Amino acid sequence: MSSILTNNSAMVALQTLKSVNNSMTETQSQISTGKRVASAKDNSAVWAISKVMESDVKGFNAISESLSLGESTVAVARNASETVTDLLTQMKGKIISANESNVDRNKIQTDISALTDQIKSVVGAAQFNGLNLLSGTDDVNVLSSLDRANDGSVSSSDITVTRQDMTYDAGVMGTGATLAGNISETLGSNSLAGVAGDEFSNSANTMTIQVAAGTAGSSNTYNLQVAGETVTFTSAASGNTNDSIAAGITAALNAAGIEDITATVATDTITISSLSKFDDVEVNMTTSDAAVTFDVNAGGATAGGAGFSGETLEARASEVAFSATAAVSEGDGYRVSIDGTNYDYVAGKNETFEDVARGLKTAVDGAGLANVTTKVTYDSDNEQWVLQLDNDGADLSLAVDGNAGGTATGGLAGLDDLDVTTDNGAAAALQNIETFIDSSIDAAAAFGSVEGRIETQSEFIGKLTDSLKSGIGSMVDANMEEVSARLQALQVQQQLSVQAMSIANQAPQALLSLFR
Structure with a gap:
């Protein structure tokens, strides 16, 4: 049956042409944008996932910048610590020379003072963008990662950089809880027990x-x-x-x-x-x-x-013994008083009683007391560190104390007090320079370790970012080879659809011949 009111063939051809044109529009959009999923209407689920991942990529780009800044800051501190170590090693050579006979100790002391000033200059200049990791004790956190949980929540991760205080600051004794139970003096058997101030003598x-x-x-x-x-x-x-x-x-x-x-x-x-x-x-x-x-x-x-x-x-020296069981916290200050003069050491982070004993030794030696000599030993029987103090002159009083809540002593405190112009001073300097060298080596090693960790994390973040970008691309990017081939096919289909539409529209024309 033919009808001039309803042309089914034309409607079918029209629908086919519309479908082809829609596919052509979609294909041309993919070619122009390069994306298979350019908006939420294309594929809402994939689009949502890709947008979350794109935000993570931007976050990781910022983290990469943070890691670069942190790595540079730590590198400056490490280089400075290594330089300080080299300078201290040079100083050790000077001190060894001062312990020899027939040398001009005053000239050697001049060289040591110059090296001390140079070390202070290096420590002061070891900053990057205003941050000096060789001054103070506060930790520095470097943003290292964004961690997304299964429920979609996001948390950040940090790499903690522990400062290594290489300043000459003497520290400040606190006024907090008493620590007197962690330190005790034992007077040598030569000491004048019962005398006011617990005097220790040279007998x-x-x-x-x-x-x-x-x-x-x-x-x-x-x-x-x-x-x-x-x-x-x-x-x-x-x-x-x-x-x-x-x-x-x-x-x-x-x-x-x-x-x-x-x-x-x-x-x-x-x-x-x-x-x-x-x-x-x-x-x-x-x-x-x-x-x-x-x-x-x-x-x-x-x-x-x-x-x-x-x-x-028994040895003549009196002993200051430290607890074998108590821990040392940042700000814990310990004091040795000799003849009414106080010599203090305030612990920094992660320090032990060995550090406290050596710090007090350095403080006492730095005072240049003519007849007082010191030595740090470890009592293996009682498992405790001991500071020995010997008096080779007139009787002196000895007392000890401790309080929490202080400001930590710098790692090189007392370095500027080294004096090799006397026999006792040269001997004490030879012992104490080892403590300073150990401190600078520990600082350089700590910075080197964390710098390596930051570098590794930075490399990982770069690879992770590339992986995320690749994953996003696999979800939303168009396959250009496939789209190109499809476009050519659609162009042919479009031409055929137009031709079919033309044929369908010509069908009613045949009815005119019936009326001639």
């Missing part, structure tokens, strides 16, 4: 050995070992007494010339005196005389023949 420590009982035999050998050196006395063939045995051993000991050791005798009792500052002196006795007994420090007689061993003549 010798002593040990008594009484040749106590029995009848001395003939031609016996007595071997007395003091400070690792053995002296030998052989008794006469006859006429020996406890007094003569004591006198003979005393004479042999004095003749040996053991450093810091002297002996006197009174009847049958030997008194050994030790001026050893920091080292305990062990005393042992062996003998072939089974007839005599020895009474050490009136502590009970030991039979002859067996002798005695393991007796200790």
